Amino acid sequence: MKVVGTIVAAFGRHYEIELDRGGRLTGFPRGKKSPYACGDRVELAPGDDQAQIMAHLPRSSLLYRSDEYRQKLIAANATQLVLVVATEPAFSEELLDRALVAAEHDELSVVFVLNKCDLKDRLPAARAVLAPYAALGYPVVELCALDDASALRPHLAGHLSILMGQSGMGKSTLINALVPGAAAATREISEALDSGKHTTTHARLYRLDTDSRLIDSPGLQEFGLAHLGQHEIETGFREFRPYLGLCRFRDCHHQAEPDCALKNAVTAGAIATRRMGSFLRISQHR
Numbered sequence: 001m002k003v004v005g006t007i008v009a010a011f012g013r014h015y016e017i018e019l020d021r022g023g024r025l026t027g028f029p030r031g032k033k034s035p036y037a038c039g040d041r042v043e044l045a046p047g048d049d050q051a052q053i054m055a056h057l058p059r060s061s062l063l064y065r066s067d068e069y070r071q072k073l074i075a076a077n078a079t080q081l082v083l084v085v086a087t088e089p090a091f092s093e094e095l096l097d098r099a100l101v102a103a104e105h106d107e108l109s110v111v112f113v114l115n116k117c118d119l120k121d122r123l124p125a126a127r128a129v130l131a132p133y134a135a136l137g138y139p140v141v142e143l144c145a146l147d148d149a150s151a152l153r154p155h156l157a158g159h160l161s162i163l164m165g166q167s168g169m170g171k172s173t174l175i176n177a178l179v180p181g182a183a184a185a186t187r188e189i190s191e192a193l194d195s196g197k198h199t200t201t202h203a204r205l206y207r208l209d210t211d212s213r214l215i216d217s218p219g220l221q222e223f224g225l226a227h228l229g230q231h232e233i234e235t236g237f238r239e240f241r242p243y244l245g246l247c248r249f250r251d252c253h254h255q256a257e258p259d260c261a262l263k264n265a266v267t268a269g270a271i272a273t274r275r276m277g278s279f280l281r282i283s284q285h286r
């Protein structure tokens with residue numbers, strides 16, 4: 001009889017696996033490689049508290065970042081990306097755009113969290129930065145994770161969400177507000193792998209209730225998209241889609257070419273200048 005489960009944490013070469021039938025065990029890959037990410041579904045040879053991973057079930061999505069040399073798996077089978085930003089410190093819009101391209105490529109839902117809304121004097125500026133994203137249809141949930149994170153809960157229902165954010169945005173505070181006991185679980189992975197740092201350096205999957213789960217991911221510092229082609233970067237900017245294919249030149253790079261449909265849309269105010277700038281930077285340096 002086969003046992004099926006979900007990878008909830010990776011400890012180097014072994015994995016904590018939550019079984020569909022209930023309970024948890026430690027799983028080991030069969031070969032030398034350990035190609036699994038948090039959220040992956042695997043089949044196990046039956047065992048008591050340890051088992052060998054026999055098969056890797058198909059993924060519905062795989063979020064990863066890459067540069068020329070290597071790729072880093074972030075999460076498998078996520079259905080939603082939750083991007084956490086705060087009224088302070090400042091955050092990188094280009095990083096947000098990169099994460100959005102990856103999410104759009106995997107057809108994930110996206111929701112923004114604007115945290116630290118108790119810092120009232122910072123709130124208008126942060127709202128202004130997020131306004132273009134809200135205009136594109138991405139929901140923005142304002143909250144103060146130190147106080148109350150419940151405004152986010154309805155957005156998590158039915159999803160396997162992956163939480164991403166730059167260091168200092170309050171992602172750990174948010175996780176702790178949503179998941180009692182999360183702090184201890186993170187510490188356990190850190191202690192097993194790297195001498196107990198406080199910041200999140202490894203992904204972990206948490207169950208919130210029967211139909212919502214979330215994956216906490218390491219602080220977002222870079223998000224290389226070397227695995228995506230030009231067309232995938234273009235379609236990752238969802239507001240570009242109506243204009244793609246309408247430039248005078250089929251191979252338009254949307255830079256200095258005449259009659260560029262995207263640049264015309266920027267001039268007409270239909271595409272935000274800042275998003276266009278971000279797109280050009282990302283397509284030049286994926």
Ligand SMILES: Nc1nc2c(ncn2[C@@H]2O[C@H](COP(=O)(O)OP(=O)(O)OP(=O)(O)O)[C@@H](O)[C@H]2O)c(=O)[nH]1
Nearest residue numbers: 116144145146167168169170171172173199200219
């Ligand atoms: N004023 C205010 N401060 C907050 C809020 N949420 C978190 N903070 C503070 O912001 C700082 C960073 O919060 P963390 O939760 O550690 O941030 P993080 O994003 O997990 O950062 P890393 O652990 O470095 O990845 C801490 O000092 C928190 O107390 C909030 O809603 N309001």
Ligand SMILES: [Zn+2]
Nearest residue numbers: 247252254260
């Ligand atoms: Zn063009």
